[in-house]
Amino acid sequence: MDNIMLLILGMATVTYVPRLAPFFLIGSNKLPKKVGAFLKCIPVAAIGALIIPGVFNAVPDEPLAVVCGMGFAALIGIWRGGIIIPVIGSVATTYLVLLLLA
Amino acid sequence: MVNNDVKDALKGGFPIFIGYVPPAIAFGILAKSCDITLLESFLFSAVVFAGASQFIALNLLMTGMGPGGIILTTLLVNFRHFLMSAYLSTQIREMAKRYIFLIAFGVTDEVFSVLSFSKRKLTKAFVFILQLSAYSGWVSGTIAGYVLGGFLPEILTKSMGIALYSLLLAILLPELKTSAKAVCLVIASGILNTILIKLDLLPDGWNIIVCILVIAFAGSFFISPEPKALKQKKQGEKMHG
Numbered sequence: 001m002d003n004i005m006l007l008i009l010g011m012a013t014v015t016y017v018p019r020l021a022p023f024f025l026i027g028s029n030k031l032p033k034k035v036g037a038f039l040k041c042i043p044v045a046a047i048g049a050l051i052i053p054g055v056f057n058a059v060p061d062e063p064l065a066v067v068c069g070m071g072f073a074a075l076i077g078i079w080r081g082g083i084i085i086p087v088i089g090s091v092a093t094t095y096l097v098l099l100l101l102a
Numbered sequence: 103m104v105n106n107d108v109k110d111a112l113k114g115g116f117p118i119f120i121g122y123v124p125p126a127i128a129f130g131i132l133a134k135s136c137d138i139t140l141l142e143s144f145l146f147s148a149v150v151f152a153g154a155s156q157f158i159a160l161n162l163l164m165t166g167m168g169p170g171g172i173i174l175t176t177l178l179v180n181f182r183h184f185l186m187s188a189y190l191s192t193q194i195r196e197m198a199k200r201y202i203f204l205i206a207f208g209v210t211d212e213v214f215s216v217l218s219f220s221k222r223k224l225t226k227a228f229v230f231i232l233q234l235s236a237y238s239g240w241v242s243g244t245i246a247g248y249v250l251g252g253f254l255p256e257i258l259t260k261s262m263g264i265a266l267y268s269l270l271l272a273i274l275l276p277e278l279k280t281s282a283k284a285v286c287l288v289i290a291s292g293i294l295n296t297i298l299i300k301l302d303l304l305p306d307g308w309n310i311i312v313c314i315l316v317i318a319f320a321g322s323f324f325i326s327p328e329p330k331a332l333k334q335k336k337q338g339e340k341m342h343g
Contacts, residue, residue: 004142007169011159012149014177018184020206026191034322041321042189042314043218044277044287046182047270049313050211052292053299055267059260066264073268077275083216087117090268094261102257 059094064101069094107227114216115235121212121266122153122239123246124259129156130247136160140248147244151207151237155179158306179307185314186214193217194224201226208233212266219273283321291317 031039059065073090076082126147133143138160146156155176162172187209194205208229213236217224246253254262277284291313298309 003169004138005145007159007163007172008142008145008149010169010173011146011152011155011176014173015150015152015155015180015183016207018177018181019187019209020203022184022188023191023202023206026188028195031192036192037322038318039189039192041287041318042185043215044274044284045291045314045317045321046186046211046310047215047274048288048291048317049295049310050215051267051270051274051288053296058264058267060263062260065261069261069264070268070271073271074275077272078279081276082113083117083269083272084113086272087120087265087268090264091120091261094264095257098257098261 065094065097068097111228111231115232117269118212118236119239123243124262126240126243127247130244147241
């Protein structure tokens, strides 16, 4: 058991415990209305911060490729919905733009 | 029914897989260059299973930081998942207690995002297959990167960098189309995050935690979300009144 193995174990523990604890803390308790409303807003708040500003550097130093790729995902997403086609399409679009720019 | 679980899970899981492979390959390559063994690299991804914090750990390791400091940093970086699990725990209440140990292990940003906007019932088959797609992408990518190096063409790797963002956008769009409140909260959260990153005051991983806390609090305070049925009922009353 060397240092790296200990490190992996420690990192795994401090990653896993915060992921697990809420399931016990909240469990099947009835939540106050205010807390429920707060929890309901977590996904939108989290995804907003996960996308912005990271997306602007999704393909480092290639803003045009990002705009085209995300633009494709947005158009297909608005028009038809779904996940697979917007995602694969955005990768393909970005790939084509990078090819053309290269 | 089981077939639908599998189909729906793969629909969400495949994009996560695509999105995880390039950074996982990069992690494998970086780990090798840091003189980490293949087994240790595998264990990093298979046991810790937390993207950004694994890169940060390698960087800190190279600066000579001891395990204590790296573990503390990891706790801070990954603490956002506490909030994500808090939300998820309200969505899968009826699931048996023994499954939450496995489900909690697989709560990553992207798995959380797909689960929280999924319109379907979160059955255990659906959740597990979704998480397994993410997990297999991360672990297999790590090994591939370590053993094969940068085997994918550079342009392809670069383009795959967009996958996680277009995935998040695709998940979000149906909500954005129907809710002005969601649009406001997403933009507000993004702006706040941009400002916090520019200010650079908080430790790694805490900008997003502040964003979630502030924006979700604001969201719950200004406009209380109502179940759809209640909303429709109220609208009906308005029309009659």
